[in-house]
Amino acid sequence: MSLDGKVAIVTGSGRGLGLAYAQELARQGASVVVNDVDQSTADAAVASITETGGTAVAVVAPVGPTETATQLVDAAFDNYGRLDILVTNAGVLRDKTLWKMTDEDFDTVINVHLRGTFTCVREAAVRMREQAQGGRIVCIGSPTGQRGNFGQTNYAAAKAGIVGMVRTWALELKKAGITANAVIPVAATAMTETIPYFAAAMEADAKGEPMPAFFRRDLGFGTSDDVAGLIAYLASDSAAGVTGQAIGVGGDRMQLWSHPQPVVTAYRDGGWSYAALNESFDEEFGGSLQGVGETFPPLPEELQKTTESE
Template identity: 70%
Template sequence: MPLDGKVAIVTGAGQGLGLAYARQLARQGACVVVNDVDGQAADDAVAAIEAAGGRAVAVVAPVGPTATAQALVTEAVSRFGRLDILVTNAGILRDAVLWKMSDDEFDAVIDVHLRGTFTTVRAAVRHMRQAGEGGRVICVGSPTGQRGNFGQTNYAAAKAGIVGMVRTWALELERAGITVNAVVPVAATAMTSTIPYFAAAVRADSRGEPVPAFFRHDLGFGTADDVTGLVAFLASDAAAAVTGQVVGVGGDRIQIWTHPEAALTAHHEGGWSYDTLAAAWPTTFAGALQQVGERFPDLPEAFRPAS
């Protein structure tokens, strides 16, 4: 198995995508530290991994605080002797439009997603660098962080920030042989179950039925297990040359997201005044303006929610 002898930490691994990542890493041979704030969910995840022949241990604590990050690393090393892989998956939602979002709603999401990713990665790479054997860091992003989404100021900021940190860390950790990548998953989870557009796919998954091809192929939307192959690959030696990348995954689809690049470059001798911009904008710049938010094709009639 490609991850034999490796040790992984997965945050937010008590359910959903995090649980799917932890079980896949264990199936590929890794010992797994399962982190979650829900003690019962964490214990159940460990039991499921062990029942399938894997090795796992639970650490029940919220991500964000430095103490939690250090506790995760300490548990991995004390129980399994090393640390090779970190998957930062833990997250929460506190959705509200900008003018209704409270300080607490903003801070809670930033603390778990952004600060939690920072503190956990920092603790992990301190150990990995000292051990001198390289490592794999996989941070979980979102389409919202790439394009924005109505009512998710806090979540969009956190997920965009994670991608910015991933690109920076890839540069800083290259000499240590530690790769850092972001995964952008799209799957039937608790977070997507309330979106009417995906209702037919989520319903099929909950019933144990195949997700319809329209969702799997056209939208790249499938099950949590569809995402786990990419995580296992990025955690393996086969991905030693892959770093600083943002990879979308869901259903039957894989996407490499581009790093931000200028969509258009234009020069005007002496600089751009208001008058020159106003004159040139409609013909020179307007055609290069970028899309915001996700735009989905019309649902086939068979999958439309009842009105």
């Protein structure tokens, strides 16, 4: 189903995953408001869309402040007369362990990812509700927000918070016909270029060759374009019945993440005192404690050689 006549905003779309999302939305017919903090990067992103027959304009501003959210939504209405789709992708990293992370490290990531998602969605929702023709909100999460990751207190908090907000917005915006979903991408980016485990995949991608099947299927790790199709689908009329979901995608794999659910329920007459927990916790819950972080399987031998040569 075409996105002809639709208007989309994609934050943080000057390069990488965000650019792939903007290009795919334009390829499917949407007019796009591109966003980046660098003018030349934003201009290049717009050119990559218009030179292939698409329609795009740029807003150069940092995501986070309400003023930027207003500027983005105004650009959609001023240039195209409406707004149908918002994809909140903008983000930064300030990775450090808990005991080394400064207030500035924490606040910077929270401001862009979490507050920036909130301010942009709030502004878009207000205008979409006034427009009274429904809408699509797609927010970008991360496996780190689902399972945690060493050195990413700030990023994990922001990405987990985004999924929580999406579930709330799905409830609040349902009556207006506006859906809200989170996408959990796993793809080759500048961050994965320096990780030896992904060396064979990154080398293949750099050469324009298909990534080894181990990465695409076993790990669900692929290219930006592998994620972009889901973004466009969730932005379409076909996905009118999909809301409040967290959907993982990468390579050849797609996953529907469950909402958190109890895995064990136990009862004790009189409640769970300190003494009762000392007596019974291991028996009742010890075998069901949940894992944290991502655990990757060993690389196949032929891919280990590629990694070792890097």
